[in-house]
Amino acid sequence: MRVEYISDRLEQILITLGDASEPLTSAQLAEKVKVSARTIKKDVSELNAILKDYDAVIHARTGVGYKLSVNDEFLYNQFLTELKRRELRTAQTVPKYRYERVNYIVKKLLTVDYYLTIEDLVDELYISRSTLTADLKEVREIFKDYNLELTSRPNYGILLVGEEIAKRLCIAEYFFHANISTGYFAADNAMFVSSTNQDEIRFVRDLLEEIMEKYSIHMSDQSLQNFVIHIIIAIRRWKFYNYVKVEDENGKVRQQSLIREWPAARELVERLQTKLEILLPQEEILYFALHFKSKHITQLDEITSEEIEQVEKTLYDIYRMLQKRFGVIAINKDRYEEYLRMHIPAMVARLRSGLVMRNPMIYDFLNKYLFSTHITMMISDILEQNFSVRMNKNEFAYLVLYTNLLFSTESRTHNGKILVVCGRGRPETITLINEINENHAALAGSIEICDVSELENHDLHQAELILSTVPLEASYAVPYIYMDGRLSYGEQIQQSIKHNRLSFRKLRQYFSPRYFNGSLKGSVRDEVFREVAKGFDNWKEILAMFWEAEHILSHETTKGVVFLHTLKPLPESFIYVGFLKKPIIWNKLWAQAVIFVNINDDLDSLRLGYDFISEMINDPREPFSGKLTDYDSLIEVLSKN
Known part of the structure; x- marks a missing residue:
């Protein structure tokens, strides 16, 4: 040719x-x-x-x-x-790592509209047929999140099939949003470097802003920039006659519910047709109307009574789940409910249309709020059932922020007894009691005070921590911390409660040799899932649960640590820790350790578990940076930090 x-x-x-x-x-x-x-x-x-x-x-x-x-x-x-x-054959270098090959194959299948033979892909990537088969398994899982499917035809090869809207969403993610460090502004994207493209971006953005103002549609700058990218993708797709297709009846139903968005989208399409000198099908109006709907900042007076009723039921189910599982009743409901009443209807509409609100801070949110991420997995399960939708990881990350708000101001009391030893007489004891009562009332019921002269004969069975205002020479079975006076008594006590050694003492029961593996095998997610699941009696069910949760969260990593999740809790409480024989790319980031927290006893223990692990992986001494091959080494590292 x-x-x-x-x-x-x-x-x-x-x-x-x-x-x-x-x-x-x-x-x-x-x-x-x-x-x-x-x-x-x-x-x-x-x-x-x-x-x-x-x-x-x-x-x-x-x-x-x-x-x-x-x-x-x-x-x-x-x-x-x-x-x-x-261009596709020559523009990219041959991928070296599996995640690079997977991304390459994903992009190629999104770009072409013809069958790709296995032989051609094997030759193109310089890999074996078995390696390509393993890579395609990952590719299929990625496309499944977008409701896209790879079909195979003998003597022809493989072809990506699915709705045009889904393909455009996947193109946006893998061509424009793959590297979140580049930011979300369309003009900053590496694919839009030419002056012609910059002019196109300015035209599209100015046109959008004009139409939004005319039809009183409000969206964040981030959503506006994302919309610009989707319009430019649509323009490219139109050049090859790739149009959105919607069955007539479904289109009419949707059009009736888009009272404000439909005329805005119609004007947008008309203006684009004039600019590009093309004629577009009416389905493209619906496509852009759904974008306007999904990105519009919803106000409370725009929510219908039916939507409010569904949200109220969902809130009830969330509280019932928390009470049933953890006995939680008194939580910070007011602001949580206020935000969810506005957020859920718009989120559900986005999930149903497939036009989700992209979250450029997704990994920052998930890594920062590990405990809230775990609870949000359960909340997402309720949302999926109540609204018959499938959660998306971008939308999930926003829900994590709301969940964190739900628990952020909840009063947290200390259940164990703290023995505070005073060594400077009655005045010091009275000063300490007054400070705790005035400024740290939540701790008062957990604290017992005694003079250093009484310590030798004091019953220590109920104490789980000794704090002393003077150095103690004798050794005790209970952890001991000297309060050196650099902080106030109350602050020193609170800091001591959070101390890793004390936390590990409470969590020690959840670590066991059964839930430790110092030599995990696997070079891809599925292999690691299987290795972890085989440590459980019902391993096939656990494996399915890992993949079920994958569509929400992708089990992403933080500092080389992968956190596994399931949508439903397992009967036994434990903290699983595994170290991979060789670090692997987990979706996009390197991973060398795997952690699976499943604590059902009470909410404080679950939160303590995640807080403890979070402190460990963020410790400057990096206790998880090396590879611990045996269980005793793990316990030694955890108990010393």
Whole structure:
């Protein structure tokens, strides 16, 4: 195919002429591609020799310039498709790691609209057939999150099938949002570096802002930028006749519910049609109306009574679940309910349309609020059942913030007894009692005070910590901390309660040799899931639960540690710790340790478990940075930190 011999310069000239609404002079083209005007004339002649096979030609008019003319749009688009295929073959280097290969295959399947043979992929990636089979398993799991499917056909290969909306969402994620460090502004994206693209971005953004103001649609700047990207993706897809398809009846029902968004989307499509000189099907209006709906900041007066009723039932189910599992009744409900009443209806609409609200801070939220992430898994299960939706990890991350709000101001009392030893007589004892009563009332019931002279005969069976205002020479079975006076008594006591050694004493029962593996095998997620699940009697059920939770959270890593989750708790309480024989890429980040927290006894123990693990993985001494191969080494490390 002669397309293979088109140089990058010839392709740039062709694209420039294709995008131009008016003829371009040789000087203008020469400036664009950084060559002489004489070279442009030679290049145009060479291009015409190729375009003749596709019923297209570049006309040259003296004093006017060059103009691309296409007689057969279908044939010419076949030519552009061949160009696109060539770009995909040459633009990227051969992936080295599995996660790079998986991303490469995902992007390739999203870009082409024809079957890819296994043999071609094997040759292209320089891997074995068995390696490709393992990679495709990961690829299928990724596409499953977007309701896309890989179909196989004998003697033809594999093809990505699914709704156009789903493909556009996946394109946005893997071509534009794969690296969250680049930010969310469309103009900053590496794929939009040319001046032509920058002009296009400005036009789309200005048009959106104008329409939003006209129809009183409010959205965050982040959502606006995301919408710009989706419009530009749509424009690219239209060039190859990839349009949104919706069954008539479903389209009519949706249109009736988009009172404000439909006219806004209709005007957006009309303005784009005029700008691009194309004609679009009505389904594209629905597509953009759903974007307006999903990104619009909902106000309380915009929520229907039916939606409020569903939210109230969901709130009741959440509280019932927390009470049944953990005995929690008194929690910070007011602000939590206020926000969820506005958030849930809009979130459900986004999940149903597939146009979820992207969260660029997703991993920061999940890594920072480990305990709230665990509780949100259970809340998500309730939401999925009550609204018949499938949760998305971006929406999940926002729910984590609300869950953290729910528990952030809950009073947390200390259940164990703390023995405070005073060594400076009655005045010091009275001072300490007054300070605790006035400033730390929640601790008062947990504290017992005695003089240092009485300590030898004091009953220590109920005490789990000794704090002393003077150094103690004798040793005791109970952990002991000297209060050196650098902090107030109350502050020292609170800090001591959070001390890792004390926390580990409470959590020690959840660590056992059965739930430790110092040599986990596996080079991909599925293999690691299997290895962890095999430590349980009902391992097949556990394996299915890991994958069930994967669609929400992707079990992402923080500092090389993967946290596993299940939507429903397991009967036994434990903290599972495993170390991989070799670090692997877990989705996008490196992982070397696996942790699975499942504590059902009470909410304080569950929270303490996550807080303890969080402190451990963020400890400057990095206790999880190495590989612990035996259980005793793990316990020694945990008890010393």
